[in-house]
Amino acid sequence: MPIQLAEDMKAVIASARLCFAATVSPDGRPNLSPKGTIRVWDDGHLFFLDIASPGTRRNLRHNPWIELNVVDQLSRRGYRFLGRATLHEDDEVYRTASRRVFDEGGAEFPVTAVVRVEVERALPIVSPGYSRVRDEWQMRELWRGRRVVLEEEFETHLRAHGPWSENPR
Numbered sequence: 477m478p479i480q481l482a483e484d485m486k487a488v489i490a491s492a493r494l495c496f497a498a499t500v501s502p503d504g505r506p507n508l509s510p511k512g513t514i515r516v517w518d519d520g521h522l523f524f525l526d527i528a529s530p531g532t533r534r535n536l537r538h539n540p541w542i543e544l545n546v547v548d549q550l551s552r553r554g555y556r557f558l559g560r561a562t563l564h565e566d567d568e569v570y571r572t573a574s575r576r577v578f579d580e581g582g583a584e585f586p587v588t589a590v591v592r593v594e595v596e597r598a599l600p601i602v603s604p605g606y607s608r609v610r611d612e613w614q615m616r617e618l619w620r621g622r623r624v625v626l627e628e629e630f631e632t633h634l635r636a637h638g639p640w641s642e643n644p645r
């Protein structure tokens with residue numbers, strides 16, 4: 477039976493728009509990769525689109541267990557979701573989930589499968605930095621400022637070394 481996803485969990489997922497998905501390979505090795513198409517399916521299920529995730533897909537065919545970590549960048553807190561995944565190709569879940577993400581993002585991608593996760597356990601993950609701030613508002617204010625500085629530093633790096641390119645010259 478899936479757990480009931482709380483409103484705060486749904487809000488963090490909507491805000492973060494990114495999770496890290498951990499699976500286990502057939503020879504027992506960890507596999508972790510980001511998925512920006514993470515969304516809430518219903519009160520007990522999450523999903524993401526497999527657009528470029530051959531490793532995750534291969535592992536799930538062997539072992540359906542998956543953990544998803546979602547963290548809000550400014551609030552520095554989020555959730556870890558544990559559950560079992562089902563892979564959907566060319567069925568109603570595939571069509572509904574793909575359409576939702578395409579409509580929200582305004583772009584379409586070739587989707588190999590929709591990975592839908594029945595959430596069995598959801599635990600909060602909170603930065604130890606909370607011991608140094610008054611509350612979540614102060615944490616957000618702190619990181620809003622830090623982000624500006626970090627983005628500037630990274631863009632200085634890009635200007636010096638050139639931006640990433642799929643086809644480097």
Ligand SMILES: Cc1cc2nc3c(=O)[nH]c(=O)nc-3n(C[C@H](O)[C@H](O)[C@H](O)COP(=O)(O)O)c2cc1C
Nearest residue numbers: 507509510511512513525526527528529530531532
């Ligand atoms: C920010 C970000 C978001 C991504 N979102 C997705 C996604 O939603 N679906 C997907 O299939 N790949 C996504 N990717 C690409 C995969 O993470 C990448 O292809 C990875 O190597 C797949 O590893 P795997 O085959 O072990 O799953 C994303 C990558 C980044 C950096």
